[in-house]
Amino acid sequence: MPEKVHTKFGGSDDESAQPPSDTLTPASLGQDVGRKKKRSKKRKHDEVTEGSQVPTDEAATQVTKKDKPSPPVPGSEKRILEDGVVPITEPKPSPAETGLPQSKPKHKSKPPAAKKSLTDAKTNFNSLRERANVLYESRKKLPIFNHADEIRQKLRDQDVMLLVGETGSGKSTQIPQFLVNEFWCRPTPAKIPKEDGSRKAVTVGGCIAITQPRRVAAISLARRVADEMGTPLGSSSPASKVGYSVRFDTSTSPSTRVKFLTEGMLLQEMLHDPWLTKYSAVVVDEVHERGINVDLVVGFLRNLVSGNLHGRGGVPLKVVVMSATADMESLMGFFQEGLKEPPQPPAQPSITNGEQKNMELSKTSSRTITACHIKGRQFPVKMVYSPEPVHDFVDAALKIIFQIHYKEPMPGDILVFLTGQETVENLENLVNEYAIGMDPSLPKIQVLPLFAALPQAAQQRVFAPAPPRTRKVVLATNIAETSVTVSGVRYVVDCGKAKVKQFRTRLGLDSLLVKPISKSAAIQRKGRAGREAAGQCFRLYTEKDYLALDETNTPEILRCDLTQALLNMKARGVDDIVRFPFLTRPPREALEKALLQLLNIDALQEDGSISEIGLHLAKLPLSPTLGRVLLAASEHGPDCLLDVIDIISCLSVENIFLNTTSEEKKEAAETARRDLYRREGDHLTMLSTVRAYAGENVDRKVWAERHLVSHRAMQSVMDVRKQLRAHCRQAKMLPREERHDHSPDPSPELILQSFLAGFATNTARLVPDGSYRTIVGNQTVAIHPSSVLFGKKVEAILYNEFVFTNRSYARGVSAVQMDWVGEALAGR
């Protein structure tokens, strides 16, 4: 039994005690956790047919049309029942009454299973509306609901709004609905100047974009808002007003007015439509998470709203920036500074716009920024700090877990935040050990680990309610901070640390180190205890330590390699990177290093302007270096290109090989994988794996399990592969027709030489003492234990990644010849 832990009670910093009634349910998020399968058409098909039988790609596209009408969403059905609503029964279509087009959706060849769906394409608009009416009652209870008029009024007067909405305020679902029927949100005829001086008549606006940092959030919010608006979702009906767009899965209709998309997706759209002419408003949600993409989006948006709008025919763009934390001053300053400046590019001859009203508006208003603060809805969470600094947080967590279990009433599950797989598994073993000796009259304990690398099925266990008389103890990494909501939690134990990736510009090295979290992360973790009832949060650090934490997370833009971000900016016509409005400006050295790297891979010309190659790279869903490899491979012909696409697909996805836990499994894995391993290194091993997986026509899932290959990762690999192949066909780098005959034996030389075109600086040679030293910089690197070349000695290595954990490792390693490296380095 763990000894008693002394604790003191700190004050709770919660102000409201109202129950959150109508946020997205944990169940519905849990559904999608860890990129579940709803992603590609093919996988949807797999789900419907319920088998692991693998159809060929063609078969899959044949059978499934994108986005069958609203999926059987168990989560959402459940929640509606919970809301006390009668579930939908018989569909009674009456399109005439709804005023919606009578024509049925085009696709007819649906698998029979889909026909049974409650919300089939012959959508029951009546029941949709009934459901929406019922949901309206719970919407009215959201804290943000009473602010609707205020928000609408402010945005009529001004173009930029900052909105602080705490968790549970309902901002993500309600804001688009508040705005969608505003006059400024209508499609507006306008004339846009063309290069030859003439004007093109176009329609500007009509749609609202809402960005999200994560795919699952974009999709589940779209589903929810469609329900609330009483409209079918996405491409399921041409009348659908709500859609979404994430990589590999876009679901919109011609009448989409509200579109949820990932930040990356909006950036991609901006490359093709820099003025965002489809949109009347862009709502940027969850800005406080500060991923690099949101920083770019906000920077581009500031340029847009403070510019002269000629690319939009003078039609204003409304921008709503939403955040959960109150740190709005910096954002306010950021936009205000932009609006102080005169419109940036020298004004083109002013544009006459069809709608005079809009012109008036853009002249008179819009030069200031409005703000709005909405309280959240959370149950109170009592805070308990450690009285003394904790040295071993695994041990301290163990004690607290049992203290809670002994003292606190049921029900009430425990969520423990740890740093990584290793600490999770250690604590898992410890808790299980102690639980054996527990008083049998006490409720049981069920320990559930949760981290990203955990196989799907094991992750899902976290969402099942605990068996009777059992308390769940979920041991999680920071995956549970944002990405996943575990229901039933009333106690949170927070170790105060997290693993953080930091790119070190000077060394070109990524390090992954355990660091203290920020205050806002600590508050976020605490909040996980108060979602369903009053709860408690145990911090395994002192209150003094808490007060010393940074206010917010370090923005990703300060922690990552900037080449991709800079390439995107260059491709959008930002020539002077130094003058770009960064929300947080990265150090000059990091910017210079990234520019140099872009120059090295020929993405920029000597004068710093973007090259043809660079423009092409910016459009690829790859890092610039991997994109460069792809272009280099295409010069070696289609066979080499197809092979390189297979490898790149693996490299741009999480690890495809599963970690083995037990010793015996490890041996079995080694044996099973032996026929996949290639002595040339990891790149060719990945190729042989993709080829074997893709060539498996009976049951890919079983094949993956047998080879201890992650089926989930391989599904992503196939998605990326398909996307890249399609891109290359479109760019005429591959023949139009997909070949299904034999693939010739790969040429390791050509493949690895293609990789050197992007990774010439990621090379090391063997030195006499048996270690490897980088060819540029002479740093010591060790081959990562996950590599097939681990423990092997070759003349020189090429590696995909240089990471520091306990020491410097090269990951994704292949053997290369020194003279290839010499040529690659000389060629630049």
Next chain:
DNA sequence: GAGCACTGC
């Protein structure tokens, strides 16, 4: 001898 979390026409 080792794997924080996200994301992309």
